[in-house]
Amino acid sequence: MIIKLDMSSSIPIYEQLRNQIVLGIGRGDLKIGQGLPTVRQMAEDIGVNTMTVSKAYSILKNEGYIEIDRRHGAKVKPKLDNSQKFKEYVENELSLLITESRLKGISFNDFLNMSNSIFIAMKGLRTLGGEIQ
Amino acid sequence: MIIKLDMSSSIPIYEQLRNQIVLGIGRGDLKIGQGLPTVRQMAEDIGVNTMTVSKAYSILKNEGYIEIDRRHGAKVKPKLDNSQKFKEYVENELSLLITESRLKGISFNDFLNMSNSIFIAMKGLRTLGGEIQ
DNA sequence: TTATTTGTATTATAATTTATAATACAAATA
DNA sequence: TATTTGTATTATAAATTATAATACAAATAA
Structure with a gap:
């Protein structure tokens, strides 16, 4: 899973990360049902704070792109939205x-x-x- | 020229205003060559600070959607960009x-x-x- | 020339947002 | 019971956003 971030961009990191994960699902880098890296692992991988990753995951959960279980972690599960x-x-x-x-x-x-x-x-x-x- | 702003949005006012002006040009509310309201007039109309409007105009100038003359004011003039x-x-x-x-x-x-x-x-x-x- | 109007710069202030750091907690699993 | 998960908390700092009041340079109109 390739995450492209521009640290000098005016777009917040958590938003860039959110976008990259959505694009990753669309590309098929992330399959439905697949687990995302843990917050701590992702934070280490891309060199940012754990709470920044947690915020991105939280947004993706609220938007209905992933599901989050304690202990089990974050899992790709896009929910349809015909609103x-x-x-x-x-x-x-x-x-x-x-x-x-x-x-x-x-x-x-x-x-x-x-x-x-x-x-x-x-x-x-x-x-x-x-x-x- | 209709400007729709959401003061409770997380999108900065100057960015919403920039978007509304671009859309206004596309709709034809603003014709090519037409002058925009003065910074002070627009600020009064939509109820924001003059510098907020000035920032929106400045962005539109840098992006090549309008031209700005001292005294003459801001004028719609989209520049092509095939970069x-x-x-x-x-x-x-x-x-x-x-x-x-x-x-x-x-x-x-x-x-x-x-x-x-x-x-x-x-x-x-x-x-x-x-x-x- | 003079007064006025233009966008813009400056200065100060305040609130919000963004990000980090260190730590702790609740829940679930091994 | 120990470990790993996402998340909450607290503190801190920097940057962003917006307002307010004022001033300035340039161009136009009187």
């Missing part, structure tokens, strides 16, 4: 990104091609057992 | 958003439909004069 709130979140983020792209001269075709490439690269979420979710 | 850096920014944001959507159960079709709706709603950037950019 209007989540749709609006996606719409708002997408609106901003498409607007920025448009104003900067990226064609809508290029934008759709990018989207396709990204989607294809992450197609087929698999569990630890191997079956497709 | 690799900008492409990577879009790719990274898009990757995260598609991954989140996928994990939450939004189909790729729905995602593309959303993208289409958003793009259609902002088609045809116009200048103050009326000609299409």
